[in-house]
Amino acid sequence: QSVLTQPPSASGTPGQRVTISCSGSSSNIGSNTVTWYQQLPGTAPKLLIYNDNQRPSGVPDRFSGSKSGTSASLAISGLQSEDEADYYCAVWDDSLNGQVFGTGTKVTVL
Amino acid sequence: QVQLQLWGAGLLKPSETLSLTCGVFGGSFRGYYWSWIRQPPGKGLEWIGEIYHTGSTTYNPSLKSRVTISVDTSKKQFSLKLSSVTAADTALYYCARGFLPAGTWTKHFDYWGQGSLVTVSS
Numbered sequence: 001q002s003v004l005t006q007p008p009s010a011s012g013t014p015g016q017r018v019t020i021s022c023s024g025s026s027s028n029i030g031s032n033t034v035t036w037y038q039q040l041p042g043t044a045p046k047l048l049i050y051n052d053n054q055r056p057s058g059v060p061d062r063f064s065g066s067k068s069g070t071s072a073s074l075a076i077s078g079l080q081s082e083d084e085a086d087y088y089c090a091v092w093d094d095s096l097n098g099q100v101f102g103t104g105t106k107v108t109v110l
Numbered sequence: 111q112v113q114l115q116l117w118g119a120g121l122l123k124p125s126e127t128l129s130l131t132c133g134v135f136g137g138s139f140r141g142y143y144w145s146w147i148r149q150p151p152g153k154g155l156e157w158i159g160e161i162y163h164t165g166s167t168t169y170n171p172s173l174k175s176r177v178t179i180s181v182d183t184s185k186k187q188f189s190l191k192l193s194s195v196t197a198a199d200t201a202l203y204y205c206a207r208g209f210l211p212a213g214t215w216t217k218h219f220d221y222w223g224q225g226s227l228v229t230v231s232s
Contacts, residue, residue, distance in 0.1 A: 002154065032214045032215050032216045033211070033213075033214040033216045034216065035216055035218045037155075037219070039155075044204055044222035044223065044225055045155065045204075045219070045222060046222075047218055047219060050211070050216075050218035051211055051214070051218075056220065088154065088155055090155075090157075090216070090218075091216050092214070092215035092216040092217070094215070096171055097168065097171070098157060098159075098168065098169070098170050098171060099145075099157040099160075099208075099216070099217060100157065101147075101154060101155040101157060102154075104154040104155070
């Protein structure tokens with residue numbers, strides 16, 4: 001059972017804004033930066049956001065990350081059909097002394 | 111362009127040892143945390159552990175007693191061994207490059223291997 005909790009699913013119509021939450025604790029999100037990954041069906045995860053809100057080159061600015069206290073969020077604005085994927089948050093946990101992933105959220109474009 | 115390619119046995123019997131190797135092509139090998147991550151079919155991601163180019167390792171506490179990660183910097187390869195496997199170890203295994211920004215302990219995995227399905231079955 002992961003120490004990072006995400007909603008199992010989220011959905012929206014094309015063009016809408018979708019937000020995914022990642023809830024942790026003081027030993028992980030509260031003290032380290034959060035990373036987000038996108039996993040398209042049948043492929044390896046892809047880095048989407050690092051350092052809470054930084055986008056690697058090539059990631060559209062429709063994707064944005066934020067953090068407050070022991071929770072983080074990923075927002076997808078202007079939702080597109082190709083955004084249909086699983087999304088995972090990840091962070092280092094000081095108590096476990098290891099990297100932990102969130103439970104994952106499946107985004108569906110209606 | 112950095113590419114990670116992994117190989118190893120895909121079918122194991124319970125109690126056997128899983129062995130996978132990941133080769134790094136392109137880019138520097140030094141300065142990164144070379145990591146193993148797995149994903150059981152239909153489930154989420156689980157970090158297994160990492161090795162720095164110096165050989166320093168950190169393992170997931172839940173797997174620590176069974177995991178060994180090693181590195182061969184001359185070949186730009188790193189390897190995973192997981193002993194005493196059971197059906198619960200059936201998963202898609204990924205290798206990935208981890209970068210550690212200043213001011214945090216969270217590595218971000220910017221390059222991933224293609225994944226290798228390991229099935230444990232009698």
